[in-house]
Amino acid sequence: MEIPLKPTDAELEILQVIWKEGPSTVRAINDILNQRKVVGYTTTLKLLQIMAQKGIVRADKSDRSHVYIALLREEETQHHLIDQLLNAAFGGSAKKLVMQALGNGKTSLKELEEIKSLIQKLEGTQE
Amino acid sequence: MEIPLKPTDAELEILQVIWKEGPSTVRAINDILNQRKVVGYTTTLKLLQIMAQKGIVRADKSDRSHVYIALLREEETQHHLIDQLLNAAFGGSAKKLVMQALGNGKTSLKELEEIKSLIQKLEGTQE
DNA sequence: TTTTTTCTACGAAAAGTTTCGTAATAAAGA
């Protein structure tokens, strides 16, 4: 089967946990998810099994408690999701998207500086 | 019913057409959609009826060919979708999202300049 | 007037997503 570069919402929640924590058991993942919302253990298990079947994660079955490993890389997935959103809602204009994203006022001065220096670098490659 | 600020993918495609073209008939919307992909007339009609029921659009039924008007504003919807994506895939970091969005190299010098001046303005409000 | 085309309404199928219950088994604890 072809690997879906657009994971579903529930799959993305799980991926985020694995990206952050590294390879994890169902129990560990479910515990973390439950810090934010109620979700049954077998629900998380089933999702991981589906994700394994799709090729999004891989289950290491050496131990009884299987350990799940992400097969999609975080940056690659983010890149795809942005591309999706760009076309689905911003008519392909990264500028519009970026300005909306920065507009919420939650980005620190330090981060703004980092973005600026990225822009400097990008400008360097274009002129 | 509560208005869903997160339209589905198919709904978003239709919204984009109405945002761009202004109030439109089913026929007009369907024609534009068909420039990119095959989709049946009644499919588009049904979606618009569902969207009307959800409060995403409103149907002006004065004429026999109903005219559909967007009730969700483009910027508001974009804002929400970004917020969603920010939390769903970027751990809430706008910086990461912005840097990914600019990283694809499709943003022109002029647009980069505009983003820079937005950043200047944002920095002004924080120090 | 008669036929053809265009339109809406709407049910329902098809496909995808999320949730959970139950069974079987293995491990841990009493």
Added chain:
DNA sequence: TCTTTATTACGAAACTTTTCGTAGAAAAAA
């Protein structure tokens, strides 16, 4: 050993989304 707890496998229900076919009415064309 016997009982309790933890784990996987998996079917299936519940829900959501997308697609389209058919029917009936209105308008346009012949």
